[in-house]
Amino acid sequence: MDSGLDLGLDAAALTARLVDVASVSREEKALADLVEGALRGLPHLRVDRDGDAVVARTDTGRDQRVVLAGHLDTVPIAGNLPSRLDEAGLLWGCGTSDMKAGVAVQLRLAATLTDPNRDLTFVFYDAEEIAAEFNGLKRLVEKHPDWLAGDFAVLLEPTGGRVDGGCQGTLRAQVRTTGRRAHSARSWLGENAIHKAAPILARLAAYEPRKVEIDGLVYPEGLNAVLIEGGxxxxxxxxxxxxxxxYRFSPDQSEAEALERVREVFEGFEVVLTDSAPGALPGLSHPAAAAFVAAIGTPPAAKEAWTDVARFSALGIPAVNYGPGDPTLAHTREENVAVAAVLEAEQKLRRWLTA
Known part of the structure; x- marks a missing residue:
């Protein structure tokens, strides 16, 4: 029987403990059970659970509430478990950077901040690494939005220890061609639909993506072919x-505007939307966000990806990305996180929440 999580461990040691509990997407139950069990033992927290998502909250009566969120799941293991700590102070293993280091920081703060300067909500959710229909935070937004209520949110995704504001939006669409089927020995009797796709690729090659500045942060866009099917x-x-x-689009556009831009690029072709998610504006002018950036002490940057901050933004909650770990190592066989970075992230968040 598992002995449970010791929240008295420092954040780096706790990261190793979390990493050693495999939690590939849709297989998070064992880890969610441990997180729930550890948090339910803390008298200053109210704990709720939905599926494999666990939410814990303080209720001190402060006039502001901050939400700290992180996902429990990882991509499939690539021969990189159990975790190992090397002599350089790097902790290696699946999920070290994305994002069990951030989850460990959340757990340490949940265990030790019994009288914070803001009320706190800690969200630990499932299935972030796979299709949006399974996303645990999406499910909480739909079923329990009151559990997520707050004035400001921090998603502890790996950012290299800097504050990443907002996020790109993303959509996928199929650009389709049709032809006439024939025997290839008598090709002149047919129309080759794959050949007709050549102009689509030419337009993609010629496309010049925008770089959009919002609140001093620059969001680079991208429009790329990711799959071709035919034959x-x-x-x-x-x-x-x-x-x-x-299409990875700047948060100055709505999903509808982004789709219209794609349709303009591929005018004359059938364009069928298959998947879409909105971006999130950085919101760094919000007083809580400005105070957070000042407490972290590093210049903010634009988030060059889509993250679940967009779900908080849709609820009207300003949100940023901030966490230990190098995002470029996420999902790789060589994934690791520096022990010093994990401890620093906990220290900075603790200082912000107790000053």
Whole structure:
């Protein structure tokens, strides 16, 4: 039987403990059970659970509430468990950076901040690394928005210890062509739908993405082909082809505006939306965000990806990304996090929440 989580460990040692409990997406129950069990033993917290998402809250009567959030799941293990600590102070293993170091910091703060200067909500959720339909934070937004109520939110995704404001939006669409099927020995009797896709690729190659400045942060966009599907057999002229494109758009655009831009690029072709998620404005002018940036002490940057800060933004809660770990190591076999970075993140958040 598992002995449980010792929240008396420092944040780096707790990270190792979390990493050694495998929690690939849709298989987070064992870790969620440990998190819930550890938090329910703390008298200053109210704890709720929905599926494999756990939410804990203080209720000190402060006039401001901060939400600290992080996901429990990881991508599939790549031969990088159990964790190991090397002589340089790097902790290696699946999920070290993305994002069990951030979860460990949350747990340490939840255990030790019994009288914070703001009321706190700690959110630990499942299935962030896979399709949005499974996302635990999405489920909480839909079923228990009151559990997530707050004035400001911090998502402890790895950011290299800097504050990343907002996030890009993302959409995927299929750009389709049609032709006429024929035997390839008599190709002149058909119309090759794959050949007709050549202009789609040419437009992508010629496309110049925008760089958009918002609140002093620059969000670079990108429009790229990520999948091509077409063909039936090695001796058949194909009568259909689709190029799936992924548009990472600046948060100054709505999802509808982003889709319209894609339709403009591929005018004359059928464009079918398959997936979309809004971006989030940085909101750094909000007093809570400004105070947070000042407490962290490093210049903020734009988040060059989509993250769950967009879900908080949709609830009207200003949110930023901040956490230990190098985001470029996320999902790699070589994933690791520096012990010093984990301890520093806890120290800075603690100072902000107790000053």
């Amino acid at each position: 039936h057999a090695g001796n058949v002229i194909p009568d259909s082809c689709s190029v799936t494109v992924n």
